[in-house]
Amino acid sequence: MNLNGIIEFIEPDMKRVEAYIHRQLAAPVQVITEIFEYTVGAGGKRLRPALCLLSANAVGQVNEDAISLGGNVELVHTVTLIHDDIVDESHTRRGKTTANAKWGNEITVLVGDYMFSKVFVYLTADGFHPWTSLLAQTTTKMSAGELLEIEFRRKWDLAEEEYFRLIQYKTAELMAAACQVGGMAAGGSGPEIEALKEYGLNFGMAFQVTDDLLDIVGDNQRLGKPVWNDLREGKVTLPLIHALETAPPADREQILQLVSQEQIPQHDIDTLISPLICRYGVEYSRGLAADFADKAKAAASSLPDSRGRKALIDMAEFVVSRNR
């Protein structure tokens, strides 16, 4: 199944998720609705709802719970983007002015809080469900991950396992939860939910390692070349970590000296940093991303054969092969 095949397979249910999200945009204060519509309402890849629906399909049927859980997982993701843009003082995200740049930090912090509370109103509205405490724990890990990212900024001697802990908390845990809650909604068995968790965690790791790689080797549509945003923001990612760990001392010193400049000149990136990191860090990182994707596929393969399982396996293939 190629990506179009996957999209076609879940499209009717994705439309239901979209309708669910739009029903959640109404709020008692006008600016909340405006910011909701501007952020979550404006669309996006909806990768987490897709994982939720495919997981439900892999162990049973998509029902109303799977639809609303898919929507709420996307709302949690949106809150982290909104608060993240405040943290990074970002003015644009994917070419669009951020909410904080448009409405100011103050309102944007509070709208994030409101959206987050609303997810918990949904989660706690009608008695106990197994997904409720899972999602609460996941959001805690995500906040810890965001804080690790700040703590690790410009930490040039970051260890590989610190980087993995960071991206697990920041990215992979929510993707794992998206898979688990989809499976739970569809009535999956204990071992099936465990397999979906394993799938989602490894899928998330593969996704983030690839994302970090694309920042330095990807084909940015606007620039026609990689953007190197992470390095400019002091984010230490796997290719740099591995380059610093494996380059001979002279090259290692040069990389360190170049990346630790307060403002890195574009010329240094193009002519010095890029060749060095590509030489010592890129292939290794691609290999690790592929390993994570393989682990995700192996986890999904333990599920009974179904169209949902097939789509999960193909998604894991796709996530490491994309080039933007």
Add this chain to the structure above:
Amino acid sequence: MNLNGIIEFIEPDMKRVEAYIHRQLAAPVQVITEIFEYTVGAGGKRLRPALCLLSANAVGQVNEDAISLGGNVELVHTVTLIHDDIVDESHTRRGKTTANAKWGNEITVLVGDYMFSKVFVYLTADGFHPWTSLLAQTTTKMSAGELLEIEFRRKWDLAEEEYFRLIQYKTAELMAAACQVGGMAAGGSGPEIEALKEYGLNFGMAFQVTDDLLDIVGDNQRLGKPVWNDLREGKVTLPLIHALETAPPADREQILQLVSQEQIPQHDIDTLISPLICRYGVEYSRGLAADFADKAKAAASSLPDSRGRKALIDMAEFVVSRNR
């Protein structure tokens, strides 16, 4: 029972709440623990846990649930203070440097998010409880209240009912929830919980109207006179609303002109604004605060006679009679 009597009555249980809060300060990222200790760990009036414990006492016994709910209500309150200080760009709160001024907005937003998630981890950890969805709904209302506060800033024609809606969401709802969850933990009946809600809502309204009054007539220890912070921040409170509604046209025009200055000179406050607002708005506001306190007392009086009920009634008396 005077305030000391109330404090003595619940002191052993308040110490258990304090110990509970301190057990929650451990976190996987060092800076989270530091900020937790600096904010919630540094103490405070702990008014909301006190309401929770007194309510439990009024309808039954304080048990472990009442202790941990008291602690979690205080954590929710602390998150709102932390995010509020970011919103107001405050550098000090009660004479102490704020977390955002000390650690920066970015970290402080995320530590607030972390603390908030942790409350929901507690709330959803062991099956369904009636207080879980109540607290989720309350936090949603609180975010909406904070946003109303921004929306209503420098809105000089704010109506009294808009002001009441704002302070209900911002302040009274959490105090009502603190009372209700204490009562629920102690096994109170439906009508008892309803009475505690009525008590807490009216107590909270009396508290906030009085707080807003003290900003313009209270004896600030540092200044030796009222601080008038709300007006400087463009917050429209009851005394101003009533003054603008009831002053003769000439005085009304003068007030409007004075308060809508971009920067209000201290001299204008001392010699012009203060006398006008005191003439037209203060007695009326005191009267409404007393009315709310009376309604709170009436609600508590419907509970069976007990030391807890007596303390709730005395607290409502105290909340409007304090002068700082």
